[in-house]
Amino acid sequence: MRTTATELPVEYGSSERQIVVVVGAGPAGLVTCKSLLEAATPDYPFEPIILEQEDNIGGTFRYRSYENSNLVSSKQLTSFSDFRLPLDHPDHLTLDEYNEYMRDYADHFRLWPRIHLQTKVINISRDADRGGHIVTYVRRLTPGAEWETSPRTIRATYVAICSGLHVIPSVPTIPGIEYVTKPETKRKDSAVEPAVFHSFEYKSRSQLSGRRIMILGTGETGMDLAYEAAKAGATEVVLCTRAGFLSFPKALNDFEVLGFKFESDRPVPIDTLITNLAETAYVHPWVAASHIRWFISDFVIKRVLWILTGTQAGCNQWVGELEPDRLGRAYVFLNKSHKAMPYINRLYRNRPSSLDHLSRYIDPPEDSPPQTEFAVDLAPFPTRFLPSGRAVFPSSARKDAQRMQARDVRPDTVIFATGYRQEFGFLDAAGGYATPAEADVRNIVRAGDESVAFIGFVRPGVGAIPPIAEMQAFFWITLLKGQVRTPLPPPHYHLLVKETARIKYGVDHSTYVSTLAKDIGAAPGLWELWWEYGTHVLVCYCFGAAFTVFYRLFGPFRSPLAPKIIQTEIWDTITRRGVLGNVLMGVIPMAFYLTLNFAAYAAETLWRLAGDPGASSRYTHRTM
Template sequence: MRVVVIGAGPAGLVTSKSLLEAATPEFPFDPIIFEQETDIGGTFRYRSYENATLVSSKQLTSFSDFRLPLSHADHLTLEEYVDYLRAYVRHFNLDSRLHLNHKVVNITRNPRGGHIVYYVQKEPDSDMWQAEPQTIEATYIAICTGLHVIPAVPDIPGIRHVFQQPPRVKHGTPLQRAVYHSSDYKTRSQLAGRRIMVLGTGETGMDLAYEAAKAGAEEVVLCSRGGFLSFPKALNDFEVLGFKFESKNPVPIDSLITNLAETAYVHPWVATSHIRWFISDFVIKRVMWLLTGTQAGCNQWVGELEPDRLGRAYVFLNKSHKAMPYINRPYRKRPPFMDYISRYIDPPEDMPPQTSFAVDLAPFPSHFLPSGRAVFPVSERKDAKRMIARDIRPDTVIFATGYRQEFSFLDPGAGYPTAADADIRNIAKTGEESIGFIGFVRPGVGAIPPIAEMQAFFWISLLKGQVKTPLPPPHYHLLVKESARIKYGVDHSTYMSTLAKDISAAPGLWELYWKHGLHVFICYCFGAAFTPFYRLVGPFRLNTSPAVIKTELWDTITRRGILGNLLMGLIPMVFYLWVNFAALCLESLWVLCGRPAVPLHIKDGRVMLG
């Protein structure tokens, strides 16, 4: 059973390895990887830039059967992560499966069943592609081309006026004006001495604002469409009543969400209503206000989201936090006595120098005048009021506006689905299970590579007929409006847990305790949705998983300390257990009254049945 895997990023590599390990005489999977670039790594290799690091931790991002040493830093640079992927390829002997400089140009249906894949290769010692494509027949297609490949560049009227201005002279040197997408940014030298405008406040946009400030840019304006939710990738130090709480080894924020009663053993009513998300948001906002003075984000004084979009249920958490001290500077106002009660401490290396320099936050410009001046829309946003009278004439505009999805290699006449059509757990379309879309969801807090691993397990189980049916309704999507640009957001832990339950890989508590003991049991309850938890039982059971859990994952729990495990582990866990128990009791009463069991949901802010 030939499987053509398109893309040699993390998703393509883990899918190929999983297919090889899952092959049986009945399902003799034979994967081959086509990658159009000269090396593996995908976005992490070809859209990386100087000083870039992963915002997801190694504990969450590493594949379940290929872990990094306990002594390694929690967050890898992009170069380190690509090296990790190269080591993964060597360890699992995937080299013979890899075909670099091979570009898939068309996929169509095979009259005999399956698919025909047309591909071209690079000419020897050339960047030119072959004129005539070659073909290969495939039983299955795994599309792993990723979310971050084709730049999305919105049309802003008059943007051409920026680079039509004559070069600006700085210290006798003419600075050529530039407008480009963030995928073309590589080093700080591109930012030094310039008047920078960054369009987009995702993690890349925030990185660029920080890099520009550190590079010595003359001016930095960071433009946000509708706000953002900022948190650091690891918990920083803070003070309460003069007592300083500091850690030499901060806990990654993506390892803090506990498992029991949040993702494991959640009553269907609780899952459907998303009530645990709303409660978490309510509590976190109040904690952030007490600790930092603002509930817009963690020590975030501007750029707040609209109230109906502020929280875990709605947005992708922005864990590139380094630029926030520069952004906060014109806005942070807090009485000194509140700073004594509680104070959040930004890392010293991220603090702006003792000057008035700040990164200016602004709305997206509505247009540019022929003079190159940016015009900002009028609104009640704090940053809009501050920027309306400013004369902003950037000499460099960087679109940190993300990427768009295209599947141009799917023959339009063959009626193939795209990732947006994948109604089976966002992985495959009903009736088209032979095509899997791996790595095409984005977690609110989490990482795509471990999700891709679980998606590969699910797709393989689907092909083998091992998925439990009928599938329960999906309750893992982030809540978005119909007009939202991105609709493929998921809650990481809920999605991972759902896939695990679908393929019988989510362990029961009694089974967990009986087979693996108290140590693993506690880790499972207090830990986040780490992939090794879903390889303790089920079709992808792995003998090394208990050892990983008892060492590396246990370390993430003990590093929280007693107070951290009490406040962020035990108390929420007990509370949500009571919430789920109450839902069970209510459902039982409902059924005893002769009513059919129906799901709970929230409509217009009210909890309703049916």
């Protein structure tokens, strides 16, 4: 039965229990709570409790969801390591399905008594008398009711902040935006009321029907909204991008090469394609520091895309391309909401039909009703709106900008799909608390203040936050127990951004989670992997992506469920690529990167022999 606790403890015992306050009941908060419970020992008597201000669990996945929304990350990657979905379940869940998955997770691991809903943290301060932290909160009895006026407190040994990246809407200032909703800008033949709102307020297609819509932002939400607007019967859709995007489908679809059609009833999720051996595991530090793996894979992928689709900007992406110095895995978040691309491409696709006979990528089929002539206009962000309601676009050499200069765009609906910002007003200013940007130990804690962790505050270029949050929880717990391997090697997992970049918390999923696994002693060696689990698991580890379940074969969070999951579900993702796919995306890259890493090891050895005896001791321990 799903019930939550009604009373919270007010103090912690110095030896009997260590209260851990977890702020937020999204996936990061749930997996942190569960991991703490399982890691508790007499020496570390963790007692986690979750404080959640909403009336249900799920966080962003529940309260930022909308009609027809789906996860763009696969179930194989997104599911927690020891609580999996059925093998025959579709690869990509709806948000409703994922919310039910989280409720089942809380059921299975008996988390409900530790979850306190409608409990809002308003202050976290240092406990000067007893050490630890004083967490101040308020509650309400029913959804929508006023918060109680008398705050309560709880003393905690540790605090895990899992409140999420996507909570407070970010709304840029655009001069004249108020003209969009002025009565005089409304068309006389239109029955719609002009509107300006952030995407978190969008819930259903009925909000888009019959409107002239401008969407600001080409992240996955913006692309979803462009598609939904087209399907809703919007009269005009203009999708505005700051500097371009990198579009890929969430699963590889069908394609043809020299008349041979490669198709599958179960397309392979894009986030399961990156292999482990020599690209994530067994990488020499010099190779890791240079990021050469990312640059090489980008080079190859661009050429393959050109052959298959005629463009290198993205997968069958003919407009909205990024600047050349930002185009690739090392720089940006992959946009896996691909449904709107056929509508966007219609105005720009210019591949000669003769090349389509050589190779052709086949976009996923549209759902009904089809709109074969409708197009979504791509545009730069408007600089301002005139009193007439007309949008003014900046001059640029971009082809979409050139086209929009001649357009008279007067939207009656503007939607800010401009993301979210992070604020931590509940952290007492006098306490000297860090923020996620200041968490210099694996982006989780600040050195010297390990009692406060930020879980779920990095974003992968290709991947998912929930499994990253699970690995972060593992790292933090191991750190609290003093079992993390030191010294920590340099963090070579961050996406490469300029100092002026708006988002600086991007990471390469595979590199980041494997780094954490090495730090806590959970990354398996090939020999010990084969010796204990056999060839089947070894092959899965080499050819599979950096699934968290691999890091539960050894180390402090070893699970008896891991081998079976790997031999069934993970094996299925590998075999679905087919022989050709595994040769092209597995054998060839692994052979190349093994050669590259071997060369680095050889160069290091020669360097050491030539007179730098400290080189080996500085690097060798970082490579496994």
